Amino acid sequence: MLEEKNDNLHEADGFTTENESNTIVDQINSTNAEDGETSSINENNDIPLLDYDELSLEALNEQLDLLLKNEKVTAIREHVEAIKRSFLQKYHDVIDEKRTLFLEENPDAFASDFQYDLPAKNQFDSLYSHYRDQRNSHFKSIQDQLKKNLAERNQIIEELKDLVENTDNYNAALKDINQLRERWRNAGSIPKDNYNHVWNNFHFHLERFYDQLHMDREARDLDFKNNLEQKQKLIERASLLIHEKDIRKAFRELQTLHRVWKEEIGPVAKEYREEIWHNFSNITKELHNKREMLQNEIRQREEQNLEQKKELIAAIEQIATKSFHSHNDWQNGIKEIEELRTKFFNTGRVPAEQSEETWTAFKNATRNFNVLKNNFYKDIKKEQQDNLAKKQALVEQAKALNESSDFETVTPLMKKIQEEWKHIGHVPRKFSDSLWKEFKQTCNAYFDRLHAERSKEIEAEMENFHKKKEYLESLKDFQLTGDHKTDLDGIKAHIENWKSLGVVPQTRRHIEGKFNKILDALFDKLSLSKKEAELVKFNNKIEHLIENNDNRRLQNETIFVQRKIEEIRSEIFQLENNVQFISNAKADNPLVKEINKNIDRHKDELNLWKEKLDQLKNIHKNDE
Template identity: 60%
Template sequence: MLEEKNDNLSPIENETDGNQENVLNNEIKETAETVSEEVETAPLTSVEEEVVVEISPEELADDSPMTESEHQKALNAIDDSNAEESEDETLKDRHNIPLLDYHAMSMETLVDELEKLSTVEKVMSIKEHVEEIKKEFLSKYNHFIDEKRDEFLAENPDSTEDFEYHLPLKPKFDSLYKLIKGKQNAHFKSLQNNLQANLNRRLAIVEEIKNLINPQENIKDTLKHFNELRDEWRNIGPIPRDKYNHVWNNYHFHVENFYDYLHLDREARDLDFKHNLEQKQKIIARVEELVNEEDITKAFRELQDLHRIWKEEIGPVDREHREEIWNQFSALTKQMHDKRESLFANQREKEVANLERKKAIIAEIEELAKVEVTAHSQWQGYIEKVEKLRNDFFSAGKVPSEVNEDTWAEFKTAVRNFNSHKNAFYKDIKKEQSDNLNKKLALVEKAKAMSTSEDFAATTPLMKQIQEEWKQIGHVPRKYSDKIWKEFKEACNHYFDRMKATRNEANSEEIEAFDKKKAYLDSMKDFELVGDHKTDLEAIKAHIEQWKSFGKVPFSRRHIEGKFNKILDALFEKLSLSKKEGDMMRFSNKLEQLAGSDDSRKLEGEKIFIIRKIDEIQSEIFQLENNIQFFTNAKKDNPLVKEVLKNIEKHKDELETWKDKLKQLRNLSQE
């Protein structure tokens, strides 16, 4: 490049011959006069105009003639990107940070991604990422808050309270976003302080290069000054992006103008032109390779860098090759741009397919919002379906940017309509749930009142009854459900725990009673009647009283009572008691056992059984007496008549026995 060949630009520096110097001075003078004359007399061309006025980027692009219109779009895309990155070099790193599908992420994942980005030092390189995350997070957050508001209004239709909902994730997001924006603002402020100063200095250098065409100055000093200006140009920092192309184009124009019109040191200039041509040919060769690169995005980023090198680091070439080589470069750029546009077109097709999928999801949700549902279980199924559709919507991928907001709005509307339909159903059953709540609260109070009862025989069936009632009562408002269930459960558990503890104490006594009765049974094996009716009867009664004094036995071992009753039956049979006397004595013993069981239901059951038996016997007697009427002409000694009369007497005796039992049972109840 030119700055690498300063020694060749001024070969006359080593000459000491005065005549040679005069020849050179004359050449400079003649050349300058020729240039001056041409400028004054010749019609102004676009290049000659630039000696006097600056040109715009539209009038001249890089070191080429006017670019063809079909290539301009590709060139502008690269120039715009390079202009942006030249203003702030940290933007170049944005290509190394992938732009993820933030739309498919949950709010929690979005905050995690924002937290990762907050640690990146070059904060301007993540500007697009941060704004995408912000857009998606706020969309999902606002949708979430809308749903919570709808739920609140559905559950509290008459409430005068303002709706408030605090999502812990929101303050964390706000804090991270504020942190990143603070870093970006500080960076931008620092950058802005330097951009304008750098721009002013670059414009001043352009003016100085314009003024180098002065035949009155020594060529040695002119070239030295020119190289100093070029070195300074390279070391000046970034300038505003909107000035980038214009300033660079003017700078290149005046550098070329310096070469083309001074005609100084043609050999050094030609060598520099040749070197620059070789460098640009190498770039073209590399671009030809990039055209076949599979990773189009990566290849296009490298093409941007090659454009920057072409424009900012490599000097001009001779006019003979200038247009040709530029056309080659711009044509290859157009090919790369077309491939990139094709890639974008494919992405566009995917986005359109994603849009169709999302519209289908929205349509499904809209249909679900119209279904008439009459049961809570059905609603649970539809709620699960909508939740799945929501997840499918978020994972369906990006849609075309121009319809993204509309699609999101349609989705939110569909979900809101479904929720409104659902909330209307639950609003209708809210009164029922309120009634259920009152019923369950009443059962809670009953359970608490009975939880301290000592009458376990009477209270236990009532406790079991209210537990069954609790099961039959429907749902209550969710915010009360856990609380009242806990209270009810604690009251029931308190009662049954006390009952169990009491029974455990009683069980030890019952086991002791069983052991005593078992030993007593063994002792009765040796008992013999003495033959005196009265004495034997008193002895049997004494055994019964002794047996009763031992108390109750465990329920699982009550078979021992049957063994004792069998012994009594054998003794009564030996004693030759009347059937009624024996029956009544056994019944009396049975009543004593029932009374000692503390189970009123057993006594009541025995009472019902006796009454039923009395009714049955009375019916039998009535039937027999009715049958005897058919034997009006039969004699009393008729065998058939005698049998019927005998049965009537037998049933009457049995009836008296059962009536005596009922009387004895009633007397026991009164006691």
């Protein structure tokens, strides 16, 4: 740093101009001025910077508390801000999750209705407020101290000016000058806006003193020699910094060397001034270039990180534009978003001027996705509430039917309730298990009773089966007497006896077919008209269906008889039309006789089927 007005940096090594070098020095001067003002505000104690993004909310609070208790408030600013950034990010994630859950469970609520108190957030606010109060208090005391230091330095300048202007014996005043310089070195930092102006004033009057010190050349030369030795030591130390691997650390120390050069060491003899400044500024230039290269590399990495983060944000925005129609779709989308968020946070820093904009874009992208997700689950929740009401109604219906002993009526209703349950969608998670358990227990209780009752019925039916099996064996000894009425009454008695034996199990119904075959054989031997035999057999068949409560087969039988009647009527109509088309045919015409005979046979058959239909109708009337 310059100690005389003409201590300017000239062209060095053939590639650094005086203006360029002065710019570098000006930058260091500006940094030193700012560091001087803030050195007491932001101390650097090399406290390890943890990966705060990996810590929980509670762990972040613990780290903040430890810093406040064990470290100076001036040394923890970077750590506190990193903790704050990580904490708020995690806190907002928790709040978004809780808000989503709240809207799922309260489909009629609005987002503004959501309230959630997180103890960790209250603790953080308290700790951060304590830190801010301490820092503000310290900052105020520092500002007061800077103003006092400025007043002290101005006082030293005034005393130096008075000494230069009102002293005849400069050799005697040299001791006073050294005391003023010592006071100057110990005066402390001043506001950065006053730094250069105050130093230039002090240096100007100090130069005037040394310019007038020619009366005691020996004392002046001794002081010059001492200053030269100190500045050469600074140059030696600066030259070692070129090989320092940590460029940031080297440049910080170079700034300190410049401050010592300017603040604490006086002028040197004129013949050495340009040379030593040239050497010192060349080292400064070289370190500056290395620092610039490092900063360019960092800048390139930050630019690459910026592009990566932009791509990740674009990917999140793209996912937010997709149409998700199911819970699984949304869960897959949430998983993709989480993976992208993790990549975003694992990507390094971006240029400082782009940091806020990038973070805002990221938050907006994730927020847009979350809004759509919340709306979907809010609609789902409303649907689930409707489903809950429907299933609760089915539970009540099942309970109302549960104790009934009218199994024939209730069983179809219970099966219908179970089928309806299957087609109703999901209900809110907190009700799902308990509601299903209640419904299942109710249905199981009914069907357990039903199965127990049917087990009893099956036992009775099996007993009936064995009885009917024995009865079939006894029929083998039955013989017709030849008397029509006696034989018909006997067959009818066997039919009634068979009916009185009751119903057999479904798997043993084949025994009914065996009995009917025996009846058919007996009717064939009996001298009954075909019509009479057919009606007796039909009546036996119908009564058997009635005994078994086989309403479905009775209905099918009715439909079959009605169709048969329509078919016969149609055939009769066709035959009668055929007779009309035979012109000039006499009644004794063989063809006409055959057709008429066929018509009469169909009419007899029609009457038989009509009587069968009458029997079925009488059954339905009795049921009514």
